[in-house]
Amino acid sequence: MSTLAADSIALPLDAQQLGELQRAVAGLAPAQLTWVSGYVAGLAAADGGRTAPAAPPGETLTVLYGSQTGNGQTIAERLAERARDQGYATNLVSLADYKPANLKRETLLTLVVSTHGEGDPPDDAELFHEFVLSDRAPKLAKLRYAVLALGDSSYSNFCQTGRDFDTRLAELGGERVQPLVECDLDYEDAAAAWAENVLAELPELLKPAESPLPRLRAVKNVATFDKSNPFPAEVLANQKITAADSSKDVRHIELSLEGSGLRYEPGDSLAVIVHNPPQLVSEFLNELGLDAEEAVTVGSESLPLRQALDEKLEITAANQGFLRAWAGFSGANELSKLVEPGNNAALARFLETHQIIDVVRKYSARISAETFVGSLRKLSPRSYSIASSPAANPDEVHLTVAAVRYEALGRPHWGAASTHLADRVAEGDSVRVFVEPNPRFRLPSDDTPIIMIGPGTGVAPFRAFIEERVERGATGRNWLFFGDRTFRNDFLYQLEWLRHRKNGHLDRLDVAFSRDRGSKVYVQHRLRENARDIYGWLDEGAVIYVCGDAKHMAGDVHDALIEIIAAQAGRNRDDAERRLKELRRAGRYQRDVY
Amino acid sequence: MSANGLSDVERIKAASRRLRGTLAKSLVDPVTGALAEDDTQLSKFHGIYQQDDRDVRSERKRQRLEPAYSFMIRARVPGGVLTPVQWLNMDRIANTYANGTVRLTTRQAIQLHGVIKWRLKETIAAINEGLMDTLAACGDVNRNVMAPPLPQLSALHREVHQHAEALSARLTPATRAYHEIWLDGKKLDSGAAEKEPIYGDTYLPRKFKSTFAIPPQNDVDVYSQDLGFIAISEAGRLAGFNVTVGGGMGMSHGEPDTYPRLADVLGFCAPGDVLEVAEAVVTTQRDFGDRGNRKHARLKYTIEDRGIAWFRDQVTARSGVVLQAPRPFRFVGNGDVYGWQQDDSGLWHYTLFVENGRVADAGGVDLLAGLRAIAGTHTGEFRLTPNQNLIISNVSDDARAPIDALLAEHGIGNTIRASALRLHSMACVGMPTCGLAMAESERYLPALVDRLERLVKANGLEAVPITIRMTGCPNGCARPYIAEIGLVGKGPGRYNLYLGAGFAGERLNSLHLENADEDDIVGALSPLLQDYASSRGDAERFGDFLVRTGVVREVRAGREFHAAARD
Numbered sequence A: 001m002s003t004l005a006a007d008s009i010a011l012p013l014d015a016q017q018l019g020e021l022q023r024a025v026a027g028l029a030p031a032q033l034t035w036v037s038g039y040v041a042g043l044a045a046a047d048g049g050r051t052a053p054a055a056p057p058g059e060t061l062t063v064l065y066g067s068q069t070g071n072g073q074t075i076a077e078r079l080a081e082r083a084r085d086q087g088y089a090t091n092l093v094s095l096a097d098y099k100p101a102n103l104k105r106e107t108l109l110t111l112v113v114s115t116h117g118e119g120d121p122p123d124d125a126e127l128f129h130e131f132v133l134s135d136r137a138p139k140l141a142k143l144r145y146a147v148l149a150l151g152d153s154s155y156s157n158f159c160q161t162g163r164d165f166d167t168r169l170a171e172l173g174g175e176r177v178q179p180l181v182e183c184d185l186d187y188e189d190a191a192a193a194w195a196e197n198v199l200a201e202l203p204e205l206l207k208p209a210e211s212p213l214p215r216l217r218a219v220k221n222v223a224t225f226d227k228s229n230p231f232p233a234e235v236l237a238n239q240k241i242t243a244a245d246s247s248k249d250v251r252h253i254e255l256s257l258e259g260s261g262l263r264y265e266p267g268d269s270l271a272v273i274v275h276n277p278p279q280l281v282s283e284f285l286n287e288l289g290l291d292a293e294e295a296v297t298v299g300s301e302s303l304p305l306r307q308a309l310d311e312k313l314e315i316t317a318a319n320q321g322f323l324r325a326w327a328g329f330s331g332a333n334e335l336s337k338l339v340e341p342g343n344n345a346a347l348a349r350f351l352e353t354h355q356i357i358d359v360v361r362k363y364s365a366r367i368s369a370e371t372f373v374g375s376l377r378k379l380s381p382r383s384y385s386i387a388s389s390p391a392a393n394p395d396e397v398h399l400t401v402a403a404v405r406y407e408a409l410g411r412p413h414w415g416a417a418s419t420h421l422a423d424r425v426a427e428g429d430s431v432r433v434f435v436e437p438n439p440r441f442r443l444p445s446d447d448t449p450i451i452m453i454g455p456g457t458g459v460a461p462f463r464a465f466i467e468e469r470v471e472r473g474a475t476g477r478n479w480l481f482f483g484d485r486t487f488r489n490d491f492l493y494q495l496e497w498l499r500h501r502k503n504g505h506l507d508r509l510d511v512a513f514s515r516d517r518g519s520k521v522y523v524q525h526r527l528r529e530n531a532r533d534i535y536g537w538l539d540e541g542a543v544i545y546v547c548g549d550a551k552h553m554a555g556d557v558h559d560a561l562i563e564i565i566a567a568q569a570g571r572n573r574d575d576a577e578r579r580l581k582e583l584r585r586a587g588r589y590q591r592d593v594y
Numbered sequence B: 001m002s003a004n005g006l007s008d009v010e011r012i013k014a015a016s017r018r019l020r021g022t023l024a025k026s027l028v029d030p031v032t033g034a035l036a037e038d039d040t041q042l043s044k045f046h047g048i049y050q051q052d053d054r055d056v057r058s059e060r061k062r063q064r065l066e067p068a069y070s071f072m073i074r075a076r077v078p079g080g081v082l083t084p085v086q087w088l089n090m091d092r093i094a095n096t097y098a099n100g101t102v103r104l105t106t107r108q109a110i111q112l113h114g115v116i117k118w119r120l121k122e123t124i125a126a127i128n129e130g131l132m133d134t135l136a137a138c139g140d141v142n143r144n145v146m147a148p149p150l151p152q153l154s155a156l157h158r159e160v161h162q163h164a165e166a167l168s169a170r171l172t173p174a175t176r177a178y179h180e181i182w183l184d185g186k187k188l189d190s191g192a193a194e195k196e197p198i199y200g201d202t203y204l205p206r207k208f209k210s211t212f213a214i215p216p217q218n219d220v221d222v223y224s225q226d227l228g229f230i231a232i233s234e235a236g237r238l239a240g241f242n243v244t245v246g247g248g249m250g251m252s253h254g255e256p257d258t259y260p261r262l263a264d265v266l267g268f269c270a271p272g273d274v275l276e277v278a279e280a281v282v283t284t285q286r287d288f289g290d291r292g293n294r295k296h297a298r299l300k301y302t303i304e305d306r307g308i309a310w311f312r313d314q315v316t317a318r319s320g321v322v323l324q325a326p327r328p329f330r331f332v333g334n335g336d337v338y339g340w341q342q343d344d345s346g347l348w349h350y351t352l353f354v355e356n357g358r359v360a361d362a363g364g365v366d367l368l369a370g371l372r373a374i375a376g377t378h379t380g381e382f383r384l385t386p387n388q389n390l391i392i393s394n395v396s397d398d399a400r401a402p403i404d405a406l407l408a409e410h411g412i413g414n415t416i417r418a419s420a421l422r423l424h425s426m427a428c429v430g431m432p433t434c435g436l437a438m439a440e441s442e443r444y445l446p447a448l449v450d451r452l453e454r455l456v457k458a459n460g461l462e463a464v465p466i467t468i469r470m471t472g473c474p475n476g477c478a479r480p481y482i483a484e485i486g487l488v489g490k491g492p493g494r495y496n497l498y499l500g501a502g503f504a505g506e507r508l509n510s511l512h513l514e515n516a517d518e519d520d521i522v523g524a525l526s527p528l529l530q531d532y533a534s535s536r537g538d539a540e541r542f543g544d545f546l547v548r549t550g551v552v553r554e555v556r557a558g559r560e561f562h563a564a565a566r567d
């Protein structure tokens, strides 16, 4: 594994060396570049043993604050302003806006933080605090830091949050450049003295700001992970993002790709290899009266029945082949009829409403373990649209997963992969994954406007799109249509969209909630309401993206788009349909529906 | 503070075009349940507070969902009087648009909680259709005008009440913004064209509260208000009013420059001078109140900083009224008197105990349903008390029995038989709606009183009234600094315990214990109640006893409030 992080790093080359390097690699194809990176990594490894020089001066002073009533914010603002005035690159960030993932890149950091509640962090610091104190916090060998704690000594947990951070950052490998200073209500003098001390140290710790050189991205060379060799990705977060009262359970899953060399682009999917629900495996064993330990053959492998059902075979969604086999085992006429040619509609309806376990329960049969296993398909990986931009989240990949759980025929049912991710992996566990590139679902040039239509989990890739555009400083306008059941409980990533809107990264945001009012409103209704503007955007070269439900949504949206084009351009439906086809061919109407 | 030394709210008011801001736009923004930030300041002037359900605040943040925003709506009820029809309307609105409860406030108004943004406009319209309004229920203006609700002396009461209504009308803002935004009133061409003769462009530096009082009852807590008129009756007639100024409760923990302060008696005025004097007090505060620091902007600090003599001169100069020396009066208590009482005209009034002002159907007491049933037949009035209670007012002899029957049927009849301690308890709203709460209040005080009742009973004090008030933060919405036992939230499960206020609200209490949890509180009160039971003087009040025996120092002025605690 390479020791270089995949994100931008402090540049160790001078301008001439950099130029030479750039000339040397200019024009190389990606595969060649990968080889070169390996070659160079090899050289570096051969040179191993040489100890790294004492931490070089950092480039940026990051001034963080967590503040409820504004005291800490003011202190931080003043410090940042003075550092900037003295010519140091300074980044002032509220903890509410700070990405914990960036922490491992920091070299010099000051943190002003107060304590609230009963020794609790201020609201804006809550999540960061939780992250830093958790096992997920990265090692911080490069970090130097100073913490200023604000508090009130009449509380028993005086300056608790500041203490937490100061201790924890040291534990993670950070080096204090100033001892922790704890301020009481009359914080002004102590805070000013602390800031003076920090400023006095800067010449030692930071390079004075200079004209920035282009930043290089480190490249990795490692064995590639793919379907045949999936990468065990550590689960960094598994967070429900629908409210407690929601009828759905949607998870935001964060996985670590650190060390995998896996790369992806916004628009790609991640395939996940999972285990079946253990309750379901047991139900099969009970229902069929089979011995869990009996050896069965799957492919060329011999293994116990329980294990085969657990991880090798598809035991949730039914399929035609299984029905045909089961019709034979059970002698059930109803089943035999279903799979006869010409009964497609009835078959489709049956498959939609019955999982394999329902068939097994409804039409009893006595069969051997080996025969049963022979009637099942191999468990296939499930795809999830990637919800993160790699630029914004180096070494991570995020998913948005709707847990499939439902009642039918009087019993609980589960989806295999979605409940595996939602219920059966916790932070610290790992999940086997590989990247599924999706070159047909890609952001356009930075200045092109985009219209994103992504109700439900269909919004996932658009989170990646916006993150990516923010990172790139893309100037093209962004318009998102989102929909779900209720505003209050199901507005996936609401806070992020609001933040993007506030920061000018999301120009328009239209939402449709189907269960809030008497009449059901869906994204296609919002599209129609905005017909003129949509057409206007299209005229200006916008690209339209649709992601999510294939069964109803994609078709309804498609129809709405045809109507919009017909009405706005004054054409008939056929013309409009042709126009939409052209847009599709030109890559200006891209879909990723499932 | 912004560059010109004015607080941010001053900027917002100035730019608001008479309180319009971008409210109309905020209401229709479909992607957030909140208003634009500046509009959350302006909405208050319309009687509307943006809040969020704090029980789920951090959970929702994790869920990447915005806070569960909803709105509290405060309807003005001048003097606390409303008709059964108005009550029924509020009850219906509470069940249709809000959280199914009606909250009676410590200032005789009504609050609804949990109205979501998309239904705000309908809700406000419905309130107005029911002939009530919410304008100026909050904000930097004169709020709901209080007046004593219990008319033992019906003629005097009616006269004082008319003064209260006249004062309320005189000090209501003139802006048309309210009608435009909520009632689809016609838009004026330009907001700037309206005159706001009393308030001017930027209204008052801070909230402003006024009340009338009729001795011997100080149920309105006249000393806690910016402006008070104490009715002086001579030979059964209203002779005039003693004017009080500069009361207020709010302070901040750890900021000794902020403190509760009891009002000064400024002088006596004739009934016909009330409006002129009031307007002079308001405009003096408008012109001299601190607009730079909102924690120092109440009238109490203006008076504290410039002196009462200076203030009296301003009032005289502005009103042309020369105040006379105050007339004698005496207050005996600041609580309510429960149950049936007859006024001098022969009509009956039933004061109902509403624990912490929350009218709901819960715990076997169907208060909301019961009052709905009573309102359906009652031909008199409902009156809200400054102690968060409700009076079924103007009941004729023969209407008493049916009302008793309805009270019994809904499990309400016995609530006034609670211990005297509970009947003199009051808690602010606090969690989960109040954005400023640091600790539980309304949801917790009943349980604490359960525990204290055991102590009180053990000492044979269950019939002795002791005032106990709790707030979730030092703002003091339940006027805790004039309770014999005051509990002020500091953090989850932690309170400062203040002791020794006057039973009639005439003396502030003093800090006894800081950061106390329930056991600390009970532990501290236990020996004190025991001593009180065994060695109190004749009819001596708990607060007076604690001061006499030196348990706490007597606080003589608000500015000494913190110093008294230190030594």
Ligand code: SRM
Pocket (backbone or CB within 6 Å): B049, B051, B072, B074, B104, B105, B106, B107, B108, B109, B110, B111, B137, B143, B144, B206, B207, B209, B221, B224, B247, B248, B249, B250, B251, B298, B357, B388, B427, B428, B429, B430, B433, B434, B435, B436, B475, B476, B477, B478, B479
């Ligand atoms: C409902 C009520 C308490 C109750 O349990 O009944 C109440 C509730 C709130 N008060 Fe109050 N205050 C209420 C009477 C009081 C009183 C008592 C009084 O006026 O007699 C006081 C102390 C007197 C005074 O003004 O000094 C009071 C002093 C405050 C303060 C501190 C003001 C100050 O200048 O220090 C605030 C905070 C602020 O204004 O910044 C506040 C703010 C609030 C807010 C609106 C919180 C906010 O600003 O976000 C509370 C809403 C909670 C909720 O969820 O409903 N409330 N508030 C009372 C409504 C009265 C009304 O109908 O108008």
Ligand SMILES: Cc1cc2nc3c(=O)[nH]c(=O)nc-3n(C[C@H](O)[C@H](O)[C@H](O)COP(=O)(O)OP(=O)(O)OC[C@H]3O[C@@H](n4cnc5c(N)ncnc54)[C@H](O)[C@@H]3O)c2cc1C
Pocket (backbone or CB within 6 Å): A269, A316, A317, A318, A351, A352, A353, A354, A355, A382, A383, A384, A385, A386, A400, A401, A402, A403, A404, A406, A408, A414, A415, A416, A417, A418, A419, A457, A458, A460, A592, A593, A594
């Ligand atoms: C390119 C692509 C991208 C995708 N992106 C995402 C994404 O971002 N987020 C996401 O959550 N999913 C996404 N999916 C879908 C995902 O791959 C899975 O199909 C989904 O999570 C269900 O898988 P499972 O293993 O949990 O369910 P399975 O074990 O496959 O079981 C599903 C079974 O349950 C049945 N079923 C489900 N719900 C009901 C119901 N209510 N009533 C009756 N029967 C029901 C189905 O008919 C089926 O038989 C994507 C799919 C593709 C192809």
Ligand SMILES: Cc1cc2nc3c(=O)[nH]c(=O)nc-3n(C[C@H](O)[C@H](O)[C@H](O)COP(=O)(O)O)c2cc1C
Pocket (backbone or CB within 6 Å): A550, A593, A594
């Ligand atoms: C969203 C989605 C829908 C699919 N629908 C069908 C289908 O209707 N019928 C079918 O036979 N296969 C269907 N498949 C299965 C694919 O055809 C199958 O995965 C195939 O291997 C894809 O090949 P490709 O990657 O070359 O497109 C679907 C796959 C996905 C991801």
Ligand code: SF4
Pocket (backbone or CB within 6 Å): B428, B429, B430, B431, B434, B435, B436, B437, B438, B441, B471, B472, B473, B474, B475, B476, B477, B478
């Ligand atoms: S006292 Fe504080 S916690 Fe209680 S309602 Fe008032 S502002 Fe809220």
